[in-house]
Amino acid sequence: MADNTRSKVVRVLVLTGYGLNCDYETAYAFKLAGATAERVHINALISREVSLSVYDILVFDGGFSWGDDHGAGVLEAVRLKCNIGEALHEFIEQGKLVLGICNGFQALVNLGFLPGFDGDYDTRRVALTFNDCGNFRDDWVTLLGNPNSPCIFTKGIDFLQLPIRHGEGKFYAPPEIIKRLIDQQQVVLQYATPGGDLAKGQFPHNPNGSLHDIAGICDPTGRIFGLMPHPEGFNHWTNHPGWTRRKESEKRRGKQIKHETTVGIDIFKNAVDYSINN
Numbered sequence: 001m002a003d004n005t006r007s008k009v010v011r012v013l014v015l016t017g018y019g020l021n022c023d024y025e026t027a028y029a030f031k032l033a034g035a036t037a038e039r040v041h042i043n044a045l046i047s048r049e050v051s052l053s054v055y056d057i058l059v060f061d062g063g064f065s066w067g068d069d070h071g072a073g074v075l076e077a078v079r080l081k082c083n084i085g086e087a088l089h090e091f092i093e094q095g096k097l098v099l100g101i102c103n104g105f106q107a108l109v110n111l112g113f114l115p116g117f118d119g120d121y122d123t124r125r126v127a128l129t130f131n132d133c134g135n136f137r138d139d140w141v142t143l144l145g146n147p148n149s150p151c152i153f154t155k156g157i158d159f160l161q162l163p164i165r166h167g168e169g170k171f172y173a174p175p176e177i178i179k180r181l182i183d184q185q186q187v188v189l190q191y192a193t194p195g196g197d198l199a200k201g202q203f204p205h206n207p208n209g210s211l212h213d214i215a216g217i218c219d220p221t222g223r224i225f226g227l228m229p230h231p232e233g234f235n236h237w238t239n240h241p242g243w244t245r246r247k248e249s250e251k252r253r254g255k256q257i258k259h260e261t262t263v264g265i266d267i268f269k270n271a272v273d274y275s276i277n278n
Contacts, residue, residue, distance in 0.1 A: 010275040012037040014053040022062035027231040033268035039087030056275040060104025064262045072168040088239040098224040105226035113227050126173040132209030136167040144192045150222030151188045152274045153267050160263040162229035169228040171210035189216035234264030260266025
């Protein structure tokens with residue numbers, strides 16, 4: 001019997017407006033991953049001009065929502081929670097996917113969507129605060145993925161490099177919360193050295209001082225994922241800072257680089273494939 005599940009169109013809502021500035025790249029990345037992505041202004045959701053219910057994936061993308069006044073992601077979280085909080089909870093209860101990148105990750109923890117212990121998507125338990133280095137970091141980092149994590153987005157990904165650009169990316173939580181995240185395999189990504197060892201807080205491999213080198217976490221279901229690095233920023237192999245060296249190396253060996261999918265796009269493709277089959 002033919003498999004007709006691939007004919008499903010996966011619809012992705014990428015938030016835009018009020019300082020969010022990674023919406024185009026994020027929508028493009030989902031398009032490369034096989035989805036139909038739409039940039040939707042936050043006000044269109046709040047006014048009910050656009051219904052969240054028709055989408056399969058909701059993305060809180062990067063930027064500086066509301067200028068990061070009162071803390072990164074705080075006003076975005078408050079505005080959405082106070083106006084469409086019930087619709088957001090219904091979206092989660094329906095088993096759909098939520099992704100938060102950088103400023104979006106900050107919004108998710110402020111909403112209480114992460115870590116989501118015991119199905120509680122209201123209580124704020126963790127924070128993303130000012131980098132220990134005291135300044136904004138625009139760089140590339142090496143990351144280790146947790147193969148035991150339930151995270152839908154990172155299936156099959158255990159080592160990757162992605163760009164970062166943030167001033168408030170330090171993951172912080174009380175020791176008992178960190179322990180629970182680790183015990184429940186909700187720590188999805190950790191900062192590492194280029195050689196593949198955990199950064200152990202060492203700058204610049206851990207660019208912000210995150211406790212336990214945490215760069216991304218998920219909820220217990222694996223359907224809500226937040227990370228500080230930008231997977232949409234690695235949508236083509238020439239995005240990587242080492243692409244010219246790689247090109248020359250392949251040339252000297254008489255080879256050409258194939259038009260391969262980047263690990264950044266793999267993250268989005270995992271989400272799209274899950275939505276097609278569930």
